Amino acid sequence: DIQMTQSPSSLSASVGDRVTITCRASQGISNYLAWFQQKPGKAPKSLIYAASSLQSGVPSKFSGSGSGTDFTLTISSLQPEDFATYYCQQYNSYPPTFGGGTKVEIK
Amino acid sequence: QVQLVQSGAEVKKPGSSVKVSCKASGGTFSSYAISWVRQAPGQGLEWMGRIIPILGIANYAQKFQGRVTITADKSTSTAYMELSSLRSEDTAVYYCASTGQQLVLGAFDIWGQGTMVTVSS
Numbered sequence: 329d330i331q332m333t334q335s336p337s338s339l340s341a342s343v344g345d346r347v348t349i350t351c352r353a354s355q356g357i358s359n360y361l362a363w364f365q366q367k368p369g370k371a372p373k374s375l376i377y378a379a380s381s382l383q384s385g386v387p388s389k390f391s392g393s394g395s396g397t398d399f400t401l402t403i404s405s406l407q408p409e410d411f412a413t414y415y416c417q418q419y420n421s422y423p424p425t426f427g428g429g430t431k432v433e434i435k
Numbered sequence: 436q437v438q439l440v441q442s443g444a445e446v447k448k449p450g451s452s453v454k455v456s457c458k459a460s461g462g463t464f465s466s467y468a469i470s471w472v473r474q475a476p477g478q479g480l481e482w483m484g485r486i487i488p489i490l491g492i493a494n495y496a497q498k499f500q501g502r503v504t505i506t507a508d509k510s511t512s513t514a515y516m517e518l519s520s521l522r523s524e525d526t527a528v529y530y531c532a533s534t535g536q537q538l539v540l541g542a543f544d545i546w547g548q549g550t551m552v553t554v555s556s
Contacts, residue, residue, distance in 0.1 A: 362542040364480075371530055371549050372480065377542035384436075384544075415480055419540040423496045424470070426480040 330354050330418050334427035340435040345406045349430045351399040351416035360420035363392055363401045366429075367412045375414075376401065406432070437462030439469075439531050439547035446553045452519040455550045457531030464512035465489040468537045471505060471516040473527040474549075483529075486514060487537045521554045528552075 331354035341347050351361065359379040364372040374383045376392040379399055389404045403410055411434055416427040442456040457469060470485040484495035488507035495503055504517045514531060528549040534541035 360540070360542075364543075371546040372532075372543075373546070374542070374544050377544070417480070417543075419542055422494065422540070424482045424540055426482070428479050 329423060330357060330421060330425050332416055332418055332425050332427040334414075334416055334430050336430060337428060338431040338433060340433050341406050342435045343406055343408060345435075347403045347406050347410075347432060349401045349414055349416075349432075351394075351401070351427050353397045353399075353418055353420075356396045357418045357420035359395050360418055361392075361394065361399050362417045362419060363390075364415045364417065365410075365412045366415065372415065403432075408434075437467065437533055437545050439533060439545055441529075441531060441547040441550045444551040444553070446555065447521050449522055449554055449556055451521050452517055453521060453552050454515055454517040455529050455531075455552070457514045457516070457547050459512040459514070459533070464507075465509060466537070467533045467535060468541065469505075469507065469514040470532050470534070470543065471503075472530045472532055472543075474530070475524070475527040478527075483516065485540075488514065489537070518552075521552075523554050526552065526554045 333352045335350045361379045363376040366372045380392045391402045413429045413431045415429050438460050440458050468487045471483040484505045486493040486505045493505045507514045530549050531547040532543035533545045
């Protein structure tokens with residue numbers, strides 16, 4: 329199975345900060361990477377697919393980049409509604425696997 | 436746009452089975468693939484398997500082979516996930532998620548609201 333490693337596992341940031349989360353795959357996955365946001369007690373919400381394409385309705389403050397094994401999710405200006413846990417996921421090969429998550433907390 | 440609505444919370448005894456449903460509305464059920472993903476309390480996300488409803492073909496994660504069965508009823512646009520031989524470690528929220536890609540894995544776009552399954556004696 330492809331292992332997905334996210335860093336950091338948690339971070340503290342202030343409203344207005346630019347935040348970057350990193351995801352690394354144990355082997356190359358081209359651009360078959362997705363990002364999800366999850367708030368406590370809620371289902372994940374799809375943010376990005378194909379490493380850099382925004383899902384419909386997702387604001388442009390979210391952006392993704394990368395290819396191969398190294399990927400990033402950037403939130404350009406953190407807002408109160410963005411405090412959540414973020415997961416990356418590869419869908420290059422079976423089984424689809426997720427990173428361990430990055431919890432974004434209020435500083 | 437597709438919406439996925441799941442069945443309600445379940446409490447089960449160890450050794451029993453649970454069947455969770457995921458009803459799709461607002462889209463063409465036959466054009467999607469439906470995956471099941473679970474999340475144990477305080478833990479991350481784990482893919483269990485998927486089905487292509489129009490073909491009735493399911494794939495399962497090795498970890499759950501032999502214990503999970505994913506089916507779909509095209510007439511009601513509903514997918515099902517049945518997990519047998521339940522143990523306490525199966526206590527989790529179970530999600531269904533759709534993708535418009537059928538013949539390849541594809542990215543999840545829509546998620547159900549989740550179903551809490553508690554396994555306790």
